[in-house]
Amino acid sequence: MGNSLFFVVDNSSRDKYIKMGAECFWYTKKTGKINVRKYHEVPGELLDDPNKLLAWAEESIKIAKKLNKKRK
Secondary structure, X not given: OOOOXXXXXOOOOHHHHHHOOOOEEXXXXXXXXXEEEEEEEXXXXXXXXXXXXXXXXXXXXXXXXXXXXXXX
């Protein structure tokens, strides 16, 4: 979204994003700001480390698949 990359998170991974200063995806409506806690911005320092970025991306994909199975 814009210039940001967001990954899917869950309760097992959300804290490490928050500890690195990553915010959740959000948008505004007439009623105010809506936080979408399922998606967190990828911390900028990971963009400079392909190995870490890949590990976090793989974790996010596993989480997305797990969440998708729960919905079905």
